Amino acid sequence: MVTAEIVIDPAAVVAPIDRRIFGSFVEHLGRCVYDGIYEPTHPTANDDGFRLDVVDLVKELGSTTVRYPGGNFVSGYRWEDGVGPRESRPVRRDLAWHTLETNQVGTDEFARWCALTGSELMLAVNLGTRGIEAALDLLEYTNHPSGTALSDQRIANGSVEPHNVRMWCLGNEMDGPWQTGYMTADDYGKLAARTAQAMKAADKTLELVVCGSSGSNMATFGDWERTVLEHSYEHVDFISCHAYYQEYGGDLGSFLASSLDMQYFIETVVSTADHVGNKLRSAKKIKLSFDEWNIWYLEEHQQSDEISDEWLVAPRQLEDVYSVADAVVLGNLLITLLKNHDRVASASLAQLVNVIAPIRTEPGGAAWRQTTFFPFSVTSRLARGEVIAPRIHVDTYSTKRHGDAPLVDSVATVDRDAGTAAVFLVNRSQTESIEVTIDLSGLAMSTVTEAVSLHDDDVYARNTADDQNRVGLVDLEGAELSDGRLTVTLPPVSWSAVALA
């Protein structure tokens, strides 16, 4: 049997866990909002029209911050359309997804939905078709307590307390030619700096995210970050990263090693940001907000006719049905985010419901968990305290897209106050079980409290509307702790978690 050795040294602390690493994303896109979180005629809907069965699944998923309302959608959005009496809200065309937006859900309703789910609202402002004034107005509307035109308008609309939004995205993917109003790095950097400066004049405690690259494959990758930060460094706190992965042409080996690209992406953005900061002799370090990451079969969607010439309300768009392999990759991407948590301080799984999402719904019907739900929910629940970077000794295999990839990847967390720890592991081998010995003698744990795995003999098994529970967590057999050494046997193409106390 293939074997691997892992050493977990409690001194190898990456960072204390900031719960924002388990954020997600709700965009006005397809059926994410309408017929997703919001369906007023559904039997479980509350007075706002939100489905409470979906609320329960979001809580179980354990997502923390929720980025809203886009995505590409935000670059044409007029936030004023989504507040006030619902019956007088305008219907508008959304050019990003070629649909009709009814504005029945807007900022106040979404803030209430966040409160229902226990999530923190993270907003994006429109720097595509709009600019500084609209951003400042939205900030006044959401965050000013009372006694100004826009805060009093919010109060009159029923939100007496300010929403107190802390994290703000300065536009979305402004490097992408598909973005409404996309710009050069120079133009965007100047606009982002001026917008940030104005927003911080209103509230210097805001945390502002400037747009980084839409992917590590963008021709401007690296140069974009450098130029944008040269303009905005002292005014912003985060730079965004977006990355989506998929299996191309049956090349499962490369797909299972997707996190190597995420690692390259993070290292490149960190070194570019630090280059700018050092050049400016700044004492500040820019953090990364990985505010879109997931598996997305983008090419298949581009070849479909789901972006219709007609103007439809909430059509089915980007409704990927995820396999076991997809879930294993997603679990591995989350391991990578945790391993880089000293710089990746915030992240958003894109997206939350129906649209490339861990949760699916049918109108009037059920809500269920996709395969990708499981590694996210277990990691969010068990990862507590501090992240520890393990030393991993294991063979590699060769991939077409990412070079040599280790067969096993892993990260650990330890909560010294609670006396608990967790280890998250991925086996990328398509054929071999791997026996892993983990030296965690420095953690002083005495028992395994939980050991679960996401694995199936059919790596393409999925949960569907007709078979919603086909794939779920299974027990990770034979996890044993003795004399500070944990042994586990990881099945091929699997993600696993072991909790200890």
Ligand code: AHR
């Ligand atoms: O999440 C789907 C889309 O992906 C978002 O709207 C956009 O920001 C990205 O290209």
